[in-house]
Amino acid sequence: MGDSQQDRGKGQYIQWSPQESKTLINLLLDGVAQGWRDVNGVFSKFTVERRILPALNQTQGFSSGFGWDPNTKRFTASNEVWDNYFMVNFIMH
Incomplete structure (x- = not known):
């Protein structure tokens, strides 16, 4: 890991x-x-x-780079983390 x-x-x-x-x-x-x-x-x-x-x-x-905002009840992450997530999970398939 x-x-x-x-x-x-x-x-x-x-x-x-x-x-x-x-x-x-x-x-x-x-x-x-x-x-x-x-x-x-x-x-x-x-x-x-x-x-x-x-x-x-x-x-x-x-770390995955993702966090959690308890006020908005949403995941948080930098743009770089989101970009990498989308590239690995959607673009590469």
Whole structure:
């Protein structure tokens, strides 16, 4: 996942580096130790989106570039991010 989003086309798989995998495993272990799992022992989507992915993005330096504006209830991104998104998802097909 260390490669940029621009290098990926739809359906392509890029294997995580050992460091990225190690970081994710450590974050999950920290989550278990902190009691972030539900009664069934599963991490909820909310926990993954709010606690694990932000930490993973921060430590590994990757992100989709999209954000969320809670006031307008819309996705936010720079023009470059939108241009890349449209090129990969619509023009290249």
